[in-house]
Amino acid sequence: MTDSAIEVVDVSKRFRVYREKPTxxxxxxxxxxxxxxxxxALTDVSFEVAQGGTLGLIGHNGSGKTTMLKVIAGILRPTxxxxxxxxxxxxxxxxxxxxxxxxxxRENVYLNASFLGLARAETDRVYDEIxxxxxxxxxxxxxxxxxxSGMLVRLGFAVAxxxxxxxxxxxxVLAVGDEAFQARxxxxxxxxxxxxxxIVFVTHALDQVRSLCDNAVMLDHGRxxxxxxxxxxxxxxxxxxxxxxxxxxxxxxSKEVEIVGVELLRDRSPLSGAIPSGETLTIQVDVxxxxxxxxxxxxxxxxxxxxxxxxxYDTTNSGLALGTLQGSRRIRFDVGPIPVxxxxxxxxxxxxxxxxxxVYHVQDQRYSFDVQQADGHRNQLTFPxxxxxxxx
Amino acid sequence: xTDVTERTSEPPxxxxxxRLRELAxxxxxxxxxxxxxxxxxxxxxxxxxxxxxxxxxxxxxVFSFVSKVLGGAVDPYAPFxxxxxxxxxxxxxxxxxxxxxxxxxxxxxxxVYFPREILPLATVGVALVDFVLQSAVFFLFLIAFxxxxxxxxxxxxxxxFVDLLLFSVALTMFVSSLNVRYRDVQHLIGLALLxxxxxxxxxxxxxxxxxxxxxxxxxxxLAKLAWYAYLANPMTWxxxxxxxALFQPSNPxxxxxxxxxxxxxxxxxxxxxxxxxxxxxxxxGWRLYFSMSGDFAEEL
Numbered sequence: 001m002t003d004s005a006i007e008v009v010d011v012s013k014r015f016r017v018y019r020e021k022p023t024x025x026x027x028x029x030x031x032x033x034x035x036x037x038x039x040x041a042l043t044d045v046s047f048e049v050a051q052g053g054t055l056g057l058i059g060h061n062g063s064g065k066t067t068m069l070k071v072i073a074g075i076l077r078p079t080x081x082x083x084x085x086x087x088x089x090x091x092x093x094x095x096x097x098x099x100x101x102x103x104x105x106r107e108n109v110y111l112n113a114s115f116l117g118l119a120r121a122e123t124d125r126v127y128d129e130i131x132x133x134x135x136x137x138x139x140x141x142x143x144x145x146x147x148x149s150g151m152l153v154r155l156g157f158a159v160a161x162x163x164x165x166x167x168x169x170x171x172x173v174l175a176v177g178d179e180a181f182q183a184r185x186x187x188x189x190x191x192x193x194x195x196x197x198x199i200v201f202v203t204h205a206l207d208q209v210r211s212l213c214d215n216a217v218m219l220d221h222g223r224x225x226x227x228x229x230x231x232x233x234x235x236x237x238x239x240x241x242x243x244x245x246x247x248x249x250x251x252x253x254s255k256e257v258e259i260v261g262v263e264l265l266r267d268r269s270p271l272s273g274a275i276p277s278g279e280t281l282t283i284q285v286d287v288x289x290x291x292x293x294x295x296x297x298x299x300x301x302x303x304x305x306x307x308x309x310x311x312x313y314d315t316t317n318s319g320l321a322l323g324t325l326q327g328s329r330r331i332r333f334d335v336g337p338i339p340v341x342x343x344x345x346x347x348x349x350x351x352x353x354x355x356x357x358x359v360y361h362v363q364d365q366r367y368s369f370d371v372q373q374a375d376g377h378r379n380q381l382t383f384p385x386x387x388x389x390x391x392x
Numbered sequence: 393x394t395d396v397t398e399r400t401s402e403p404p405x406x407x408x409x410x411r412l413r414e415l416a417x418x419x420x421x422x423x424x425x426x427x428x429x430x431x432x433x434x435x436x437x438x439x440x441x442x443x444x445x446x447x448x449x450x451x452x453x454v455f456s457f458v459s460k461v462l463g464g465a466v467d468p469y470a471p472f473x474x475x476x477x478x479x480x481x482x483x484x485x486x487x488x489x490x491x492x493x494x495x496x497x498x499x500x501x502x503x504v505y506f507p508r509e510i511l512p513l514a515t516v517g518v519a520l521v522d523f524v525l526q527s528a529v530f531f532l533f534l535i536a537f538x539x540x541x542x543x544x545x546x547x548x549x550x551x552x553f554v555d556l557l558l559f560s561v562a563l564t565m566f567v568s569s570l571n572v573r574y575r576d577v578q579h580l581i582g583l584a585l586l587x588x589x590x591x592x593x594x595x596x597x598x599x600x601x602x603x604x605x606x607x608x609x610x611x612x613x614l615a616k617l618a619w620y621a622y623l624a625n626p627m628t629w630x631x632x633x634x635x636x637a638l639f640q641p642s643n644p645x646x647x648x649x650x651x652x653x654x655x656x657x658x659x660x661x662x663x664x665x666x667x668x669x670x671x672x673x674x675x676x677g678w679r680l681y682f683s684m685s686g687d688f689a690e691e692l
Contacts, residue, residue: 074505094503114420
């Protein structure tokens with residue numbers, strides 16, 4: 001017997017997609033063979049969540065994340081496989097589930113709380129806290145149809161965070177609201193963690209996965225694409241979506257100096273495929289400043305596939321001063337001969353002030369390249385070695 | 393160690409005890425849904441709960457008039473009509489609203505887990521609250537106007553009530569689950585209930601039917617068949633039970649006797665046997681509902 005809170009074992013979920021869904025008897029009778037197509041939203045998905053663990057469930061739109069969550073919550077039945085759960089479960093798939101516009105705030109709190117599994121007495125106990133959290137003390141006896149949408153979200157969220165089940169499923173509901181609200185959500189998730197509750201949460205915010213989760217699963221077209229530590233999974237996620245959606249790669253900075261173009265070159269022509277170990281790689285960075293910026297520094301860093309830092313370098317290392325930068329400039333780093341062998345490397349680029357107090361623009365692990373194993377050895381690094389022989 | 397919940401692809405088999413315990417655990421939602429429905433129904437209207445009392449009064453006025461015009465009215469008409477009508481209303485409203493119950497709460501069904509049986513049960517619950525309210529006023533009326541209660545028949549009331557509740561729950565389970573897949577059901581049931589209303593001795597006494605089919609055509613097997621078919625309707629027995637319990641004809645010797653041919657004892661026996669059959673029907677309806685409810689979130 002394992003002590004995991006949730007075990008998902010070979011779960012598949014099939015949806016029948018009707019070109020025109022026969023919802024009436026007539027249609028059902030007339031079209032004896034319904035034109036149904038099978039759509040597998042999940043295929044052989046397996047993972048576990050330990051007691052008190054936090055699992056991030058990521059993937060593109062349509063990868064099956066929400067379906068998986070609904071299967072765990074018991075809203076959908078798996079077509080194959082088993083989900084085992086130990087403990088009371090609350091699914092926060094929607095804020096304010098069951099809210100009715102004609103009812104007062106107070107009545108809706110009780111109604112909504114009951115859907116999240118809170119008994120009346122339990123709700124009584126946390127009622128004041130809920131109202132305080134939502135900051136809606138004066139409006140609790142007003143019908144919620146008079147609430148603003150912001151007030152509704154606050155109330156729905158306040159109820160949601162006061163549920164006390166052992167297992168909490170969070171869909172992207174926490175991605176609503178302004179920054180201050182977001183920060184409170186994150187705080188609440190952390191306190192759930194401290195209380196030892198098990199959390200599964202679906203999100204698009206990969207940084208949240210890295211900072212909150214101790215495990216992650218990435219789904220791709222309904223299959224587990226990769227599972228493991230959040231860093232690995234997030235990187236893999238980036239890798240697969242890099243081609244179609246650059247928005248996911250992390251960027252920050254004031255953009256006073258902006259990285260406008262990056263190219264990886266080999267022998268002055270664009271790199272195609274892997275670069276063999278021992279060759280020279282050129283990293284070409286185009287930067288642009290609208291207003292003059294004093295003495296910026298362009299840097300790059302390399303991480304390997306395990307997210308370990310490998311190497312960092314910046315223009316000051318070469319004694320290259322950019323001076324007062326205005327307009328567009330092209331900076332080339334010739335890296336080589338490349339001493340590492342085999343594997344994928346992630347490139348982070350940055351522009352910052354010389355004293356490192358201002359970050360103008362950072363693109364975090366947005367680019368990658370493969371290094372090809374030069375020989376049959378399983379070397380990590382290539383050391384410049386020469387061999388000679390003399391007769392004794 | 394906490395209980396392990398397993399979610400599998402197995403078509404769920406209804407285990408009554410287990411499921412009842414689970415339902416009990418979620419009873420809070422049931423009360424809240426009933427409370428919500430009642431509030432929404434009555435707080436937004438000026439007259440509030442008075443509306444639920446107005447319906448039987450209007451029926452009473454209309455049918456008193458009609459039966460006077462057509463002749464052969466049961467005397468006194470008000471207790472007779474209301475005894476059956478209130479029971480019918482509970483059944484009618486449960487089934488009509490029950491048909492919509494899952495679809496009307498699609499948003500909940502798709503987003504929250506709870507035992508889905510709560511939805512049709514809540515509609516029966518709402519109808520039941522109206523029934524209790526209407527009945528309370530009806531009883532006051534019976535006392536105020538000197539009709540009172542006869543101890544030798546009023547014991548039938550709980551028998552009829554149990555049957556009524558069982559039948560309402562059973563049918564509501566059937567129509568609410570079927571309506572998710574076949575939206576025709578809600579239209580069909582609307583029409584069926586209209587016909588059904590007239591096939592049940594609510595406005596007219598069962599004695600008239602008995603007189604027409606059996607007394608006037610003692611030799612006709614067709615008439616006998618029609619009579620049995622008429623009696624196959626559970627609502628006939630239930631409504632008849634309510635009438636027997638609450639209504640005394642002003643002239644007991646009149647022919648035909650409005651509530652002929654069954655005695656209170658026979659009705660009590662029939663309703664007891666009926667309760668067993670209806671319990672089976674509840675089980676069947678529940679089982680259908682239960683097996684279909686796993687897919688509600690997909691079908692909506």
